[in-house]
Amino acid sequence: MVKVDLKGIAKVKAKGHTYWYAWRGGPRLVGQPGSPEFIASYNAAIEERRTPDKNRFRFLVASYKASADYKRLAQSTRDQWGKWLDRIADYFGELRVAQFDRPEKIRPIIRRWRNQWAEKPRTADYAMQVLSRVMAYAVEQGSVAGNPCEGIKRLYENDRSEIIWTDQDITRIKATCSVEIAHAIDLAGHTGLRLGDLVRVSWSHVGEHAMIIKTGKSKQRREAMIPITSALREVLARIPKRATTILTNSRRRPWTADGFGSSFNKAKIDAAMVEMDLHFNDLRGTAATKFYLAGFTEREIAETLAWEEESVKKIIRRYVGRQAAIKAMVRKMEVRE
Incomplete structure (x- = not known):
């Protein structure tokens, strides 16, 4: 069998079995590495990623990055948010946007994603800030009825005694x-x-x-x-x-x-x-x-x-x-x- 080097493929072992994915968080590939079925499923996944399904969360993230709201942010903010938007797209990208309209189902998934940085509460809250802004954009566009990030408590508690609106x-x-x-x-x-x-x-x-x-x-x-x-x-x-x-x-x-x-x-x-x-x-x-x-x-x-x-x-x-x-x-x- 010919060995083909395909970039970005994720290897996952579970219960004694090995599974291959087009990328971390991406679709599962068919067949054994190097087989025609494997390469065909990889190419199909890459093509779909280039022209994302409008019903998938990945498309929503891309739409926000192209929006006037995002472009109005300071360049320093865009530099930081861009990295987090990529992480958000990688983690939630294959989920359907409609799933975010079910808070009781999606909030546990959001918390699990946030808890990757539980030991760095400021980082976790920053990640949630970016995700919440994407969801707020989705609400404005009519893609979802409400923002599921609302109601999820911040991990970092700071003293706001002198933080008031002047x-x-x-x-x-x-x-x-x-x-x-x-x-x-x-x-x-x-x-x-x-x-x-x-x-x-x-x-x-x-x-x-x-x-x-x-x-x-x-x-x-x-x-x-x-x-x-x-x-x-x-x-x-x-x-x-x-x-x-x-x-x-x-x-x-x-x-x-x-x-x-x-x-x-x-x-x-x-x-x-x-x-x-x-x-x-x-x-x-x-x-x-x-x-x-x-x-x-x-x-x-x-x-x-x-x-x-x-x-x-x-x-x-x-x-x-x-x-x-x-x-x-x-x-x-x-x-x-």
Whole structure:
């Protein structure tokens, strides 16, 4: 039998048998190495890879790499993301895109892929960030209904005590984002509501002096009671009443958390802020800072945001910058004097 050197072939041994694949994660080859059947199946696999099936995940990754969203990224980001996109295509490429519409089935597969870097949590989370962006693109294109990466917890836990959205950050993203995203940013920054509560808060929750809503994280056992300050009243006055919910998308329909998340990520890309370590929920820290600087006690902030009282000090340290806390204490001392 003639020996033929075919590049990229993967050899796998399992239960005493040897199997050959066109490439790692690729289709299984037929026959013995060097046989006509083997070479024919290899050539067929390579040809299919060159003209990928549009229903396969590999085609989705290629489409994202050719998209305007990807090309708007900084060159340094594209250099890093390109490597991860290749890894994603190699691992998930042969799966059908429709499989990603079944979160309960695909999430275990995604976690197994991520856990290859479990000992390097930052790397694992970076890998998930790139995959999540591909899935967000798929949602925008209508290929899948939701992003299965949403809800998978990050492995790396860092102290976000001084990570809040500053006025400059907010001005920057609002310069390029849609008016609907801008309304959400303003509302989050003045209420401190989590995204899940923010997208379902309705006009009926707005009273004369406060917004009151049962929080989703507490399974609606606790209420967030947000005082309506003059600044929050101005925000509410700017938002048109298009539905029962306060926030709506460009189609005048209530947001879903996944839909908003995808649009918000795109807004960060448009504002060239994708490399900044800012999450939407860091706007909770912005609101807490405003409440703290306005003279709210830690207990009052906990009651306002429906946080647990026994952990309020920890949460304030996490979300309210130390410099802001020092300034607040100095201001209180000056008032007493």
